[in-house]
Amino acid sequence: MKLKEVVKALGLEILVFPAPDLEVHDGYVSDLLSDVLAHAKPGELWLTHQRHLNVVAVAKLRELSGVIFVRGIRPGLDVLQKAREEGVNLFVSESDAFHTAGRLHRLLFP
Amino acid sequence: MISPAPLRHREIFPVAGLDLERAGTVSTEVQRVLRKLGVEPEVVRRAGIVCFEGEMNIVLYTPGGRIILLVYDDRVELIFSDQGPGIPDIELARQPGYSTAPNWARELGFGSGMGIPNMETNSDKLEIRSRPGEGTVIRAVILRRRNETEGSGEGPRP
Amino acid sequence: MNLREVAELVGARFLAGADLADREVNAAFAADLLSDVLAMVREEGVLLITGTVTAQVVRVAEVMNLAGVVFVRGKLPAKPTVDYAAAAGIPLLATPRTMYETCGILYTHGLPPAKRKPFPYEHDQPGSPPP
Numbered sequence: 001m002k003l004k005e006v007v008k009a010l011g012l013e014i015l016v017f018p019a020p021d022l023e024v025h026d027g028y029v030s031d032l033l034s035d036v037l038a039h040a041k042p043g044e045l046w047l048t049h050q051r052h053l054n055v056v057a058v059a060k061l062r063e064l065s066g067v068i069f070v071r072g073i074r075p076g077l078d079v080l081q082k083a084r085e086e087g088v089n090l091f092v093s094e095s096d097a098f099h100t101a102g103r104l105h106r107l108l109f110p
Numbered sequence: 111m112i113s114p115a116p117l118r119h120r121e122i123f124p125v126a127g128l129d130l131e132r133a134g135t136v137s138t139e140v141q142r143v144l145r146k147l148g149v150e151p152e153v154v155r156r157a158g159i160v161c162f163e164g165e166m167n168i169v170l171y172t173p174g175g176r177i178i179l180l181v182y183d184d185r186v187e188l189i190f191s192d193q194g195p196g197i198p199d200i201e202l203a204r205q206p207g208y209s210t211a212p213n214w215a216r217e218l219g220f221g222s223g224m225g226i227p228n229m230e231t232n233s234d235k236l237e238i239r240s241r242p243g244e245g246t247v248i249r250a251v252i253l254r255r256r257n258e259t260e261g262s263g264e265g266p267r268p
Numbered sequence: 269m270n271l272r273e274v275a276e277l278v279g280a281r282f283l284a285g286a287d288l289a290d291r292e293v294n295a296a297f298a299a300d301l302l303s304d305v306l307a308m309v310r311e312e313g314v315l316l317i318t319g320t321v322t323a324q325v326v327r328v329a330e331v332m333n334l335a336g337v338v339f340v341r342g343k344l345p346a347k348p349t350v351d352y353a354a355a356a357g358i359p360l361l362a363t364p365r366t367m368y369e370t371c372g373i374l375y376t377h378g379l380p381p382a383k384r385k386p387f388p389y390e391h392d393q394p395g396s397p398p399p
Contacts, residue, residue: 029367031300034217035319035341039366047368049222049304051207071308073207095381096308098298098317101368102375109372131348134327138356141331158331159306166324219320224303231307 001108003065003089006045009107010100012068012091015075016083022065027104029097033058040064045104047097051075056082056090065089071096119147119181125165127174127194130218136177137162140188147181153254156232157186160250163225164190170215171195172245185234186252196242203238204230269293269379271336271359274315277377278363278370280338283350285359293335297382298371302328309334314382317370321345326353326360336360340367 004020006012025043030036031050040046042063047070048055056079059067066089069075074092083090093100121143123136141158149157161177168175172194180187197203203226211221230236235251272289275282282289297309298317305316305328312333318325321343329337336359339345344362345353353360363370375381 027368027372029298029371030319031219031222031304032217032319035300039341049299049301050216051223052209052216071304076207096297097367098296098371098375099381101298101371102381105368105372106376131323134324134331138327138330155331155333162306162327162331163303218322219300219302219318219324222301222303224301224307228303228306 003045006104006107007091010093010103012093015069015090015092016080017089017091018084018087019065019089022089024065024108026108027101028064029101036062036064047093047100047104049073049097051079053079053082055079056086056088059088060086066091068093068100070100115182115184117180117182119143119179121179123177123179125168125175125177125192127169127172127192129169133166133169134162136165140177140179143179144181144186149181149186150254153186153252156252157188159232160229160252161188163228164188164248164250166220167225167248168192168194170211170220175245182254184254186254188233188250188252190248190250191245193245196244197238197240197246198242200238200240269374269377271315271361273377274336274338274374274379275361277373278338278365280361280363280365283339283344283360283362284354285336285357288336288357288359291335291359293379295380295382296371296374298367300367305332309382311383315374315379317367317374319343319367321349323349323352325349326356326358329353329358330356334358338363338370340365340370 003022024045028040028044029047040062046064047068068091072094140161144154172192175192178189206227207223209221209223215221233250234253237249240246293315294313296315300320313335316337319341339362342364
């Protein structure tokens, strides 16, 4: 499913959205950067509580389709700036990780 | 606002810096003591959260310190003191998401920058005094008579 | 949903507290960062889904009166942590599945998210039916 459809269906708030036509293959939930580096797969949409600047670098490196900050967490301006430079999609979900993951899972595999 | 009330219980718990195996045990012990003293469950819960965050701060960031538990009829107080490096900017530390945690701590599930905000949310008063190079003292007050704020909260005690 | 059903659905095995498999789970919360659990979970009887396997997870479970903990991504806590949980009556489960899969499966089977303030879009977005 295209990222722009996922964003609409889940009602995500858009922070940085340079590549709306990326394909979302699946989801990945983790707050540990090393875990994402080791295990996330290209095209996955990453749900996290982390708002560290390195989130952008990790998402770029793993070629993830985007990052969703869960439970309304908003990262700092440095994170947004970096995401614009790197062309990484960033969103906010007001739901927590369990709820957002559950809805994404249901959306992708009805 | 805080009236004089007789002290019912006083206990001191030492906390070792960087002892990750034991970190968190003071919080569960504090909860056990409070339950035994008949403190209200919601107060026990909030004190447990405040204590856990304060304890983790001492363990993760300082060479060690101690936690003093004071139980009064109308409130529970937790006083955290350490011989750590101090907090350079307390206002920044109070902001949700602000963290100075090293990477190793983040990878263990700590350092999300919610520690002091969590202590603030779960106490009625939180005082932080810190001197760089000397250490930090945090005093948290959790009132036992609560009739405002908390939606599901308890009414005034008889 | 009880812990036994949780274990069956996500292919988890009990590390501790198998005798408590009938315990009911009211809701679920997923996080690796423990302060988020402390900040967000407001009710008791919540199942924690986490990839963090430190001793502090069990202490948080105790402080928050959680129903149990599911460790994801095949990670296992050290033996002293498991022994502590067994003695404290905190069920620990472990699954090789990812956190995302575990959340997805349990949500799809009707386990609700831990209670919190409702947000308006959850009611008026067509793409987000309740479980």
